[in-house]
Amino acid sequence: MHPTTLSPGQERLLLWTLAAVQFTHIVDFMVMMPLGPQLTTLFHLSDAQFGTLVSAYSLAAGASGLIASVMIDRFDRLRALLVLYAGFTLATLACGLAPTFGTLMAARIAAGVFGGVLGALVQTIVGDVIPFERRGQAMGVVMSAFSISTVAGVPLSLWLASRWGWHMPFFSIAAVSAVLWLAVWRTVPGMSGHLAGQAGQxxxxxxxxxxxxxxxxxxxxxxxxxxxxxxxxxxxxxxxxxxxxxxxxxxxxxxxxxxxxxxxxxxxxxxxxxxxxxxxxxxxxxxxxxxxxxxxxxxxxxxxxxxxxxxxxxxxxxxxxxxxxxxxxxxxxxxxxxxxxxxxxxxxxxxxxxxxxxxxxxxxxxxxxxxxxxxxxxxxxxxxxxxxxxxxxxxxxxxxxxxxxxxxxxxx
Known part of the structure; x- marks a missing residue:
């Protein structure tokens, strides 16, 4: 392996971009739970049905993680991230557009499929790019996304829902994700070193x-x-x-x-x-x-x-x-x-x-x-x-x- 060619400034920008990606899919997952009262009333859901709606994301994320494990290392990390993040953005937009419980469930499953692999891929990129002796601080930056989503992301999403309805948090997350997709394209380096030696596998x-x-x-x-x-x-x-x-x-x-x-x-x-x-x-x-x-x-x-x-x-x-x-x-x-x-x-x-x-x-x-x-x-x-x-x-x-x-x- 050869050392990374990123400058300190490019490295910081990369980490904050990855943290922003984490932020969007964490908020997307977390916001479903406090939206429960609106969704159960609108779609006439039982507690069990709403619980299924919430757990669908995690179950889909787990299943997609297993499926992705057999193919994720076949692709350049940047290309994989762009494809997964585009899928997540479209799935989140579909959540906001969903007119029925069934379509919302399908959209949540799709969001989980892409969002679950996104989290693993972000951590993989940190492991690939950041030397081990500085990886603790890098992981601290990326994992601050959890804190920001708790402090700002979920409260802001709930405020949007109270003003313009339950659709608006998903529309907002999708819009932010679309902008971040462009930031990923511009700031994340190409990473194909892991493909060496995989021919024929x-x-x-x-x-x-x-x-x-x-x-x-x-x-x-x-x-x-x-x-x-x-x-x-x-x-x-x-x-x-x-x-x-x-x-x-x-x-x-x-x-x-x-x-x-x-x-x-x-x-x-x-x-x-x-x-x-x-x-x-x-x-x-x-x-x-x-x-x-x-x-x-x-x-x-x-x-x-x-x-x-x-x-x-x-x-x-x-x-x-x-x-x-x-x-x-x-x-x-x-x-x-x-x-x-x-x-x-x-x-x-x-x-x-x-x-x-x-x-x-x-x-x-x-x-x-x-x-x-x-x-x-x-x-x-x-x-x-x-x-x-x-x-x-x-x-x-x-x-x-x-x-x-x-x-x-x-x-x-």
Missing amino acids: GPWQRLRAVVAEPNHWRAFGLSSLMVLGSFSIIPYITIFTTTNVGLRQDQVPWIYLAGGVATLFTARLWGRLADRWGKVLMFRLLSLVAVLPMLALTHLGPVPMGVLLLVTTGFFVFVSGRMVPGMALLTAASVAELRGGFMSVNSALQSATMGVAAWIGGVLVSRSPSGQVLGYERCGWLALATTLIMVWWVGRLRVHTGPMSVTAPAPR
Whole structure:
């Protein structure tokens, strides 16, 4: 592999462009949940039907990740990104144009098909372009998209929906994505170094190469552990805090606003520290500290609003914070020739683990006759157990530190 030919300025522009791509498909996924009241009334949906509508995106993303794993490494990264992002933009536009529940469901499935692979491809590009010693900070920039979508993207989308109807958030996301497609075309370099040595290899041979590598399975195990404990907690935060802690429904947005603002600043900090102190060490430290707010949150009783915000903000800062060095390590778990397929399989497995974790959380908790949530502390103990395993497991991962050769973007 040869070193990248991007200048520092081109590198920064690339990272913020990729973060913007992440922002659009994260907002597209997240905005469906708060639009529930409008959609269930408009289309006369049951709770089960709306739940299916929300989960369709994740299920489609997981399935497309598996399918993409057999072919994504056959294409230049830039061309793959342009095609996938164009498909995502059109699918999101179709969501806004959908006149019936059936057409909206089809559009959400299409958005999930493209959006799920987009996330894996963005992380693959970061792994290809950014040297390992600076990849923590780079991943912090890209993952700040999650914070920005929480702080600005979803609230703005809901404001648009309140003023002009539920269609408008999807029209807006599609319009922004169309502009960003042009930015991707102009700023993302061509990346074909991973194609070297692939002549004569069929798609199933590449998939076999991905799943036959023991280090990939160590990485898949780490990726699953990162979400298993936390996603048994996250889906039930609103229910638990409003029934057991005493939070009013109109105060719920403060939890996500405070958490989003805090992580917006800390994501890049964790990335810089990971590059300076070592990604494995930083991952272990953040994972162990994250146990404190996870246990505190799942054991809370009635407390003042300030105490609750302190706990939930700590939860978001450290639980999402460990993902920054964690994903930097995962992008280095595969050689460049297999990285796209590896990250696609990882994305699919991570989506499946999120669903399993949410189901486990639902099994662990129950309701009292008065409506109080019972057993939520069990989710905290599960998070502790998975964290302890994860802190040991990360030491078993082998990393590949060489960047892939790229071509600086020519004027287009």
